[in-house]
Amino acid sequence: MTSYRLSGAVMTHPKRLAAAEQLAGAAPPGALQVVMDPDPGGRPSVLRTALAAWSAIGEDATHHLVVQDDMLLSDSFFERAGAAVEAMPHAALALFALWDSRNGAAVRLGALAGARWVTAVNEYFPCVAIVLPRDAAAGFVDYGRARLDAWPDDILMYRFMRDNGIPGHVSVPSLVEHEDHGSISGNAFRGPRRSVCFLPDDRPADESVRLPGLRVAPFFKNGVAQCAVRLEEPGPERWLHLECESFLEGSGIRGERLDSAMLGLTEVTDREAVRGTWLTAFTLGFVHRRDGRGDAPDPARDPVLAEALATIGPGGISHRRSEEQIAEVRDELAAVAEAGLAAG
Incomplete structure (x- = not known):
């Protein structure tokens, strides 16, 4: 049986370093390292920081987790994420979907069906907390560096996955929730940004139960x-x-x-x-x-x-x-x- 190993990074900006350090400190020792925006004085860019975070994959890791600094983790976050990697080792795993999004709709249909994961629908791929296989993480870094001024990171992630045939699944319920410390990347106009379904004490179950093939x-x-x-x-x-x-x-x-x-x-x-x-x-x-x-x-x-x-x-x-x-x-x-x- 293959043994999968997950490394992780919290992506942040100097203005939010304290929040990132608090998040990393609440995780198991060594599970999350803090990765800073490589050009904090430049034009705000989530993608720039995300690429640095994806580049920080552990030497012996088979999968890498990147989470933004304004997230609250569920009690079973690492246990569920690890079980999901075991169940879907070749997939991209989104651990969050917004309450007003199409992928949020997919999560609701997954909840109706009793699924733990649902196939992502044709939108952006949620990137506030996401796991990629090692090869996909490295591939996205190259893909994103060639397109730094093209699209936001979540749209680029969707396009990268589509172009490379990487399946994407979204968790039911979400494993993280926005704490909304305030957006520094231009999203404040959207109002509160919450999960479609976050239960902080949700326990791991059979993470192989998926709802595929949504049509509506x-x-x-x-x-x-x-x-x-x-x-x-x-x-x-x-x-x-x-x-x-x-x-x-x-x-x-x-x-x-x-x-x-x-x-x-x-x-x-x-x-x-x-x-x-x-x-x-x-x-x-x-x-x-x-x-x-x-x-x-x-x-x-x-x-x-x-x-x-x-x-x-x-x-x-x-x-x-x-x-x-x-x-x-x-x-x-x-x-x-x-x-x-x-x-x-």
């Missing part, structure tokens, strides 16, 4: 319930983007049925947030059943699914709400999401 990824972003739909055609994989209502109508579900199902939600605080949350959750339930995965589990008995549903609404309004404002409506929107899932 419903998500709520910038106030709009929308879908990424994989086109069934030969050639390179392509996805169509449309609003959930259009997708549902094309699947035979008329708007009148949706409006009727939402009648009981008329006394809520924020109609746009509620409608977007409900439509996204309804579409999740519809896709889950349509694809032959049976009835949805009961969120009351499944903490991973409950948390994944509870972030639909907050993610969809995070572009215009503060952490405090989101907290005020989180429970209400979680109930709306559960109602939408059941109706779908």
Whole structure:
């Protein structure tokens, strides 16, 4: 049996050195080294620092982990990451997905199916906490150095993986959460950036249980319930983007049925947030059943699914709400999401 060895790095900037050192200090001894931006006075560049971090792979490591300095690790982070490497040694492993992203939608579908990992969808590949096999880490360094001014690191990572046939999987639930110390790379305009599903005390399970081959990824972003739909055609994989209502109508579900199902939600605080949350959750339930995965589990008995549903609404309004404002409506929107899932 092959023995896999994981090295790790925390990528940081001098302005955030204290946070990086705290993160590294909380890990098992030697598990994470701090890697600094090689040009801290230059134009802010996550990619520049990421390439330095990927270059810091241990001499005897078969795999390398890179994590950003503003992350909180789950209690079982290294245990789960190690088990995942054993189960998927040739894959790129994203340990985080944003609550309003297409890969976040994939995580929710994975939670519905009882999976621990889900195949990444056609987007960027989340890079705030990621594991690569040794050869892939070295290959990405060369790939990125030739494209320093082209794209952000997560888009380049997706393109590198696509060009080199490297499979990518996203964890269910996330193994890390953003602590949001403030962005120094131009992402502050996005509002709070949280995981689709983070349970700090989640325990390792069978990390080989994966959900592959997603065809539809419903998500709520910038106030709009929308879908990424994989086109069934030969050639390179392509996805169509449309609003959930259009997708549902094309699947035979008329708007009148949706409006009727939402009648009981008329006394809520924020109609746009509620409608977007409900439509996204309804579409999740519809896709889950349509694809032959049976009835949805009961969120009351499944903490991973409950948390994944509870972030639909907050993610969809995070572009215009503060952490405090989101907290005020989180429970209400979680109930709306559960109602939408059941109706779908």
